[in-house]
Amino acid sequence: MKRPVETGHQAIIQAENVVKHYGDVHALNGISLEVDQGEVYGLLGPNGAGKTTLVRILATLVKPTSGRCLVGGVDAHQNPMAVRSQIGLAGQSAAVDDLLTGRENLEIVGRLYQFSRAEARRRADDILERMSLTDAADRQVRTYSGGMRRRIDLGASLVGRPEVLMLDEPTTGLDPRTRNDLWQLIHQLVAEGTTLLLTTQYLDEADELAHRLGVIDQGKIIAEGTPDELKERLGGDRLQAGPANPADMSRVTAILASVGDGEPYVDERRQVVSVPVADRITSLLAAGQAFEDESLTLSDLSVSRPSLDDVFLAITGKTAEDDTEPGAAA
Amino acid sequence: MTTTDATQHGSAKLTAAQLEPPLKRNGLVRFLADTATMTRRNVLYLVRRPQVVVFALISPIMFVALFNYVFGGSMSVGELSYIDFLIPGIMVQTVMFGGGNTAIGLAEDMGRGVIDRFRSLPMSRLAVLSGRTAADAARGIITNTVILTVGFVIGFRFSNGIGWAIGSFLLVLLFGYSITWAYAWMGLKLKSVEAVQAATFLPAFPLTFAASTFAPVTGMPDWLQVFSANQPVTQVVDAARAMMHGGDIAGPLVRSLLWCAGILLVFGFLSVREYRKG
């Protein structure tokens, strides 16, 4: 789904037909994408889809077999140094030195961004504060919990105050609370205007963070759009109901047929009926009233939007979680 | 968190106006500064692995003591006492074996996520290698100082003046530094830490034992002397020994320096090429 191109507007990340082959392995098969300034672009795909390969190419770590990458208008492989000072990368496996303290890790990154000793120290303090790691600043990173490691790793990618941040599976392997904390941090960064390229295997993460999504599978982008656009491809909301007594299935089906905007679908196994609806609230109220009138006891009554899982299933013919194997340090 | 901390940083972060831009550095200055930073990182790693440090100190002490007391009585090495003969050999042997750490350290780095971070930073790429080799050379200063100290305790003495004594120390360090680049190449080439661990001893054993390190090469069979009399370890040991105790310095010293230059050039080039590939 192409966005309208405004005059004078330029994407801050541009990939043009990027191909990467490792011998016989075709990791990327011609990927093109554009990310605008301040946008969060999510690359969603299962293991081996090519997410890390694309991020590594955009971050100037490896050269593509063919194709062109521009970051901030600069060719990433003709002038990598210029690109490196604009970007921050937090790769899939934590890129921190275990035997150094959190502060030392940040200071060394600061020095390698070519900041003066004092400036590197100031920035390290600032980031420790912001990542709530001030108390652990002078402890070796090997003593950190998984969540703290992710934070120091994310922090290291922020030392240069990058305009473009690339995060490769930032929350894989974290517990739900820690994950939520990290999401809040990312939301803050985005609110400050950082452009973010994010990869994830998690549909809810893509939904939570990304303005726009590219669904990637076997080295190709197979669908692109906002999370809502992708969901709409599957039609809108569905109203679902299940009777407490299986004998009432036909009565439930009849009521849903009358309040819905399409053919009811009967799921015999789960003992529920669903129907597409145009206005979720009105139809829910109408259905509720009808069940009340007929004194039907229900085991389930709900309205749901299709999940990104459904999107993935519809596009690829398999669910994303079929082959999802979270492995943080892989 | 203390109140002073809170007032210093507050919850607010540094604003854009408070930030200083990166220093403007040309290629060479950037290379030197980044090498210093990477050296510091690697030295911190060394000192925080106490078992590595202790092992690196204990094994040369053990070698000095064992060789001196086991072979010292029966070995005839000309006019020198065996401990005087032995110390320069042990020093060179130590830097030969110490190079293995460079290979292991680099293979370790390359296999971890940190290398991706370094590659994504606007730093001199070469500094990953030069910082590693510099840190290991620094380590050589410590181990060699320990060897000399132990040697002094059991009877070693310099007998050719302080100038040559310092010179011999520097020569061993220079040779150690050159060898480090050969090991750097090995680490980059083999990639896996296990493979490197197994491989580091292969070149180190024949080079240090089939040499004038522990015994004169003249006692070896002719076919072996062809190798042992001409390989770099013998040149460096002979030069260091002559600098410490007198004798023909110029010949072995010139050959040593040529070897060092050659090893540095060849393996420096190969290592950089291998690193760029990855």
Ligand SMILES: Nc1ncnc2c1ncn2[C@@H]1O[C@H](COP(=O)(O)OP(=O)(O)OP(=O)(O)O)[C@@H](O)[C@H]1O
């Ligand atoms: N250095 C390499 N040499 C050979 N093949 C590689 C290399 N790097 C990646 N590949 C292959 O390229 C394909 C894409 O890998 P990539 O790591 O980009 O996937 P991914 O989407 O990041 O997967 P994951 O979710 O598991 O991290 C895989 O088949 C992988 O085996």
Ligand SMILES: [Mg+2]
């Ligand atoms: Mg990956």
